[in-house]
Amino acid sequence: xxxxxxxxGAFLVNNILLMRFIGLCPFFGVSTSVNTSxxxxxxxxxxxxxxxxxxxxxxxxxxxxxxxxFLRTAVFILVIAALVQFVEMFLxxxxxxxxxxxxxYLPLITTNCAILGVTFLNIDHKFSLLQxxxxxxGTAAGFALAIVLFAAIRERLDDAPIxxxxxxxxxxxxxxxxxxxAFLGFSALFGIN
Amino acid sequence: xxxxLVLKSVIGLGGLGLxxxxxxxxxxxxxxxxxxxxxxxxxxxxxxINCGACGYPGxxxxxxxxVAGKAPLDRCAPxxxxxxxxxxxxxxxxxxPAAPQGAVLICRGGRTEAGQRFQYRGAADCRQAxxxxxxxxxxxxxxxxxxxxxQVCPFKAIAMGENGLPxxxxxxxxxCGKCVQECPKAVLRLIPRSKxxxxxxxxxxxxxxVRDVCKVGCIGCGLCVKNCSTNAxxxxxxxxxxxxxxxxxxxxxxxxCPTKSFVDRxxxxxxxxxxxxxxxCEECIKVCRFxxxxxxxxxxxxxxxxKCVGCGQCVPVCPAxxxxxxxxxxxxxxxx
Numbered sequence: 001x002x003x004x005x006x007x008x009g010a011f012l013v014n015n016i017l018l019m020r021f022i023g024l025c026p027f028f029g030v031s032t033s034v035n036t037s038x039x040x041x042x043x044x045x046x047x048x049x050x051x052x053x054x055x056x057x058x059x060x061x062x063x064x065x066x067x068x069x070f071l072r073t074a075v076f077i078l079v080i081a082a083l084v085q086f087v088e089m090f091l092x093x094x095x096x097x098x099x100x101x102x103x104x105y106l107p108l109i110t111t112n113c114a115i116l117g118v119t120f121l122n123i124d125h126k127f128s129l130l131q132x133x134x135x136x137x138g139t140a141a142g143f144a145l146a147i148v149l150f151a152a153i154r155e156r157l158d159d160a161p162i163x164x165x166x167x168x169x170x171x172x173x174x175x176x177x178x179x180x181x182a183f184l185g186f187s188a189l190f191g192i193n
Numbered sequence: 194x195x196x197x198l199v200l201k202s203v204i205g206l207g208g209l210g211l212x213x214x215x216x217x218x219x220x221x222x223x224x225x226x227x228x229x230x231x232x233x234x235x236x237x238x239x240x241x242i243n244c245g246a247c248g249y250p251g252x253x254x255x256x257x258x259x260v261a262g263k264a265p266l267d268r269c270a271p272x273x274x275x276x277x278x279x280x281x282x283x284x285x286x287x288x289x290p291a292a293p294q295g296a297v298l299i300c301r302g303g304r305t306e307a308g309q310r311f312q313y314r315g316a317a318d319c320r321q322a323x324x325x326x327x328x329x330x331x332x333x334x335x336x337x338x339x340x341x342x343x344q345v346c347p348f349k350a351i352a353m354g355e356n357g358l359p360x361x362x363x364x365x366x367x368x369c370g371k372c373v374q375e376c377p378k379a380v381l382r383l384i385p386r387s388k389x390x391x392x393x394x395x396x397x398x399x400x401x402x403v404r405d406v407c408k409v410g411c412i413g414c415g416l417c418v419k420n421c422s423t424n425a426x427x428x429x430x431x432x433x434x435x436x437x438x439x440x441x442x443x444x445x446x447x448x449x450c451p452t453k454s455f456v457d458r459x460x461x462x463x464x465x466x467x468x469x470x471x472x473x474c475e476e477c478i479k480v481c482r483f484x485x486x487x488x489x490x491x492x493x494x495x496x497x498x499x500k501c502v503g504c505g506q507c508v509p510v511c512p513a514x515x516x517x518x519x520x521x522x523x524x525x526x527x528x529x
Contacts, residue, residue, distance in 0.1 A: 067198070068205055075209060082213035086220050093224040159316040 003134040006127075008189070010138030016114050017146040018176075018183040023114025027147055028172060030105075037151040041144030043105035045137075048118055050087065051080045052136035055119035056129055076119050084110040114143060150179055231283050232260045238279040239269055244347045246270040246369035259284065270294070271348070271367035294368035294383040296350075296361055300336040301393045301454075303356030307332050307407040323377035331406035334396040336380045342372035389442040389458045390435075392417075397430045411454040417446035420482050422506055443504040445482055462503035463518040465496045470515040477507035477516060 014020055017027050030040045055076050063069050088106050091099040109115060118139050122132040153175050162171055236256035243251035247268035249258050258264035259280055266288045267277040273293050281288035313322050313329035319341035327333040338357040350365030351372060363386070373381045380395050392411060396403050400412035413431030425439035426446060433446075444462060447455040465485070467477075473491040485501040488494030508516045 062205075066201055066205060068202055071202055071206055074206060078206075078210055078213060082217055085217055089217075089220050089224040092226050159318050159321065161317050 001125075001127075001131060003131065006131055006134045007138040007141075010135050011142040011145070012183070012186045013189050015142040015146055015183055015186075016117065016139050017143055018180040019187070020117070022117040023112055023143065026108065026112065026114075027150065027176070028169070030108075031147050031151040031154055031172075033155060034148060034151045037147040038144075040105050040109070041140070041147055043109050044112075044114065044143050045140035046087075047080075047084055047106065047109050048115055048136045048140045048143075049133065050083055051076075051115050051119055052122055052132050053129070054079055054083055056122055056127075056132045059123055072120070072123070073116075076116060080115060080119070081110050114139070146179070146183075150176060153179070229260050232256050234283045235259050235280055238272075238276055238283065240271045240276070242271060242347055244271060244367075244369045244371055246371060270369040273367070293386045294370075295363050295366045295386045296368065296370070296372055296381050297384055297391060297393075297456075298336060298359060298361060298380060299382055299391065299393050299395050300332075300334070300358065300378075300380040301409045301456075302330065302332055302335040302407040303338070303354070303358040305356060306409045307335055320375075320377045328378070332396055332398075332403075332410060334378065334380070334394075334398070335407065335410075337378055342376055342381060345371050345375045347371060385437055388437055388440065390440065390444055390447055391456055392433055392435060392446075392454055393456050394432065394452075394454045397432055399431060409452055409454055411450075412452055414451060416449045416451065417455070420445050420449045422504065443506065444502055445504045445506070448483065448502045448504075461520070463505075463520045464498055464501045464503055465505070465507055466517050466519045467494050467496055468515050468517065469493060470513045471511075472513050472515075474512060476510045476512065480506050480510045482506065 010016070016022050017024065026040055026044075030036045058075065058079060059069070059072060063072060063075065068075075084106055088099070091106075118136055122135060125131075125135070127135055154172055157171055157175065166174070236252060239252040239256060241252050245251065247255045247264065247270070249255040249264065249268075255264060255268065259266060266280040266284065266286065267274075269276045269280075277288045308331040309329050310326070310331050311329055313325065315321055315325065317339050319328075319337040319339040322328045322337050322339055328337045330337060336358055338353075338359075340351075340353045340359060342359050343351045343353055347369065348365050348367055350362045350367075351359045352362070354360040368383055368386070370383050373379075373383055378395070382391075384391055394403075394407075394409070394411035396407070396410045398406075398410075400414065403410040403412050411432055413428065413433075415428050415433070417433050418426045418428050422443050422445055423439045423441055425436045425441075426433045427436070428434075442459075444457055444459070447457045465477075467486070471488075471493040473488060473493060475488075475490055475494075477494060478486045478488065482504070483500050483502055485497050486494050486507065487497060503518060503520075505518055508518060
């Protein structure tokens with residue numbers, strides 16, 4: 001499949017947050033301000049790429065030859081968690097600036113379903129390593145787009161005169177569904193399912 | 194049943210877990226970052242609520258600054274003196290903790306006292322409202338009353354009162370000063386918790402202008418300044434400024450103020466009482482600012498209880514030491 005199609009598909013058409021509804025915890029948890037959501041998006045990009053590579057290599061070089069593909073859920077969780085731990089330690093020692101920028105978000109995203117979802121989709125779509133990379137990039141970019149847009153909306157909601165009963169999460173859920181509806185407009189585009 | 198598959202799974206998954214565990218173990222040893230032990234101890238001594246009152250980004254930032262010797266030790270307002278002493282122990286320094294402070298609202302012009310100049314229908318946020326012609330309240334110095342302080346208080350110590358003015362719970366307030374920084378009208382101040390008396394008006398306008406917009410605003414008449422027993426008050430730009438180091442909480446200003454712009458936090462005040470040792474020298478009559486003592490020369494004087502406010506000015510001037518303050522014992526401990 002054409003890498004551009006994969007990227008656009010993951011970025012807009014099948015946006016991981018707004019169309020697939022995967023990874024909703026950070027979508028609501030850290031979208032209270034644009035600053036934190038940008039930090040979270042950077043961490044997602046970082047971890048998603050690493051996870052896509054490692055899980056792809058592990059699946060095709062270890063699980064398939066051994067005939068253990070049914071163990072992929074356990075193996076992927078294990079490997080991604082260990083990998084992020086390792087990377088966090090490495091960054092703390094050797095890349096202090098990157099660590100202080102991503103630091104708090106890295107462990108948060110470790111066992112996120114968005115990360116795990118991408119690794120599974122890579123395999124279900126039978127992507128090559130290059131395609132998997134592009135898919136992970138597109139998904140992370142889609143995550144960033146959705147969460148930053150939504151954070152900007154929530155910052156404005158904070159100052160808006162809202163009925164007390166709807167203040168906080170209720171109005172955030174309503175807002176999220178409206179954003180999701182808007183993204184439904186892309187579904188007529190080509191895409192990957 | 195295919196036992197080799199089970200075996201392969203167990204060995205594969207278990208082996209993978211073991212390898213990853215070992216890798217992480219080695220990594221945690223090889224990649225360990227040396228942290229100053231004092232920094233961890235200092236961080237543990239701090240409350241950990243990241244209010245930012247110290248001026249550093251959160252408790253982590255303050256702990257790092259303290260250990261680096263860049264920050265004074267008594268900056269943690271929520272922690273107060275105990276935390277300052279603890280930081281002193283960690284750093285091996287003597288600390289003299291500052292007097293604990295609490296936030297107070299220095300405006301009493303609520304909905305019933307001060308009118309509105311216009312109806313504000315924008316975002317319910319003090320800062321935005323204040324940008325629009327200085328806010329909807331008739332007095333441009335006064336509290337906007339949309340409760341930004343209620344939102345920023347990390348301790349939920351501020352609640353919106355019925356009169357459209359925030360009420361601060363002195364028991365919950367830690368004096369972190371977050372609300373003081375955020376208030377667009379600067380009508381929140383930090384004052385020593387032990388002080389009973391403070392002025393609750395921020396208007397620098399002249400008397401006429403203040404009266405037009407607020408029933409309880411200070412008109413800058415200066416009566417409090419003239420009557421202050423310790424010269425703790427000074428009139429600056431139509432507003433008395435209190436020097437809390439000098440103020441003895443006698444409460445004279447509270448009673449002299451024609452607009453009742455001072456607040457007295459004491460729940461009750463004592464009354465003067467003259468015992469038979471009185472020689473009738475009239476010294477106390479001369480010093481009393483409230484004409485609360487009467488009597489003929491050479492005869493025992495009497496206190497008019499209704500007029501006495503319990504300021505205690507007569508006590509030290511009596512040569513016979515015949516005057517006591519009675520009732521409302523311990524009123525000073527009413528301060529927050």
